[in-house]
Amino acid sequence: SQTIHQWPATLVQPVGSPLSLECTVEGTSNPNLYWYRQAAGRGLQLLFYSVGIGQISSEVPQNLSASRPQDRQFILSSKKLLLSDSGFYLCACRDRSSTDTQYFGPGTRLTVL
Amino acid sequence: SQQGEEDPQALSIQEGENATMNCSYKTSINNLQWYRQNSGRGLVHLILIRSNEREKHSGRLRVTLDTSKKSSSLLITASRAADTASYFCATDRNNFNKFYFGSGTKLNVKP
Numbered sequence: 001s002q003t004i005h006q007w008p009a010t011l012v013q014p015v016g017s018p019l020s021l022e023c024t025v026e027g028t029s030n031p032n033l034y035w036y037r038q039a040a041g042r043g044l045q046l047l048f049y050s051v052g053i054g055q056i057s058s059e060v061p062q063n064l065s066a067s068r069p070q071d072r073q074f075i076l077s078s079k080k081l082l083l084s085d086s087g088f089y090l091c092a093c094r095d096r097s098s099t100d101t102q103y104f105g106p107g108t109r110l111t112v113l
Numbered sequence: 114s115q116q117g118e119e120d121p122q123a124l125s126i127q128e129g130e131n132a133t134m135n136c137s138y139k140t141s142i143n144n145l146q147w148y149r150q151n152s153g154r155g156l157v158h159l160i161l162i163r164s165n166e167r168e169k170h171s172g173r174l175r176v177t178l179d180t181s182k183k184s185s186s187l188l189i190t191a192s193r194a195a196d197t198a199s200y201f202c203a204t205d206r207n208n209f210n211k212f213y214f215g216s217g218t219k220l221n222v223k224p
Contacts, residue, residue: 104148
């Protein structure tokens, strides 16, 4: 089964600073990849998804961007963080060849001060 | 925007009791999934039910799906303190590439 790695686990950044969160996947090839954000005590908001290298779909207009430079690597970035970017960021993958199940990484807790 | 809406938002029960959580959604779907999240952790997949299925079991979990009412329920039988977590439903809105999550039900099982 798939294993999703995310780093860092926690991050505290000042407003206006850049951001780079990385997600890598093991145990599958050509997966769909997803970035979600979860506000405290809330559900997950789908931010981006990717069906292949270089293919990114954005779900909501925002201060963030995503890239997929390799098949099993998904990066979430920002040039200038806002206070509202604080949250819990989760990467997920879906193996299209087997099931519709999504597998989630451990998440990154981002605090923007 | 979120697709599913779970209710109740919070549920507190005694160990050994059954816990029932509900999920409603707005558009047609291919499948509906339930996930569990322990505090501060990633989500763990529990069970998937397809739009042509009405009921599914996995261990102490029972999921039902009523596509005419656009609703699903998750039943956890004989709950344990270790079941304490938030539970989310997710739907795909007939798009195999995207999943939409509800706000979740926070379950507290008291020992």
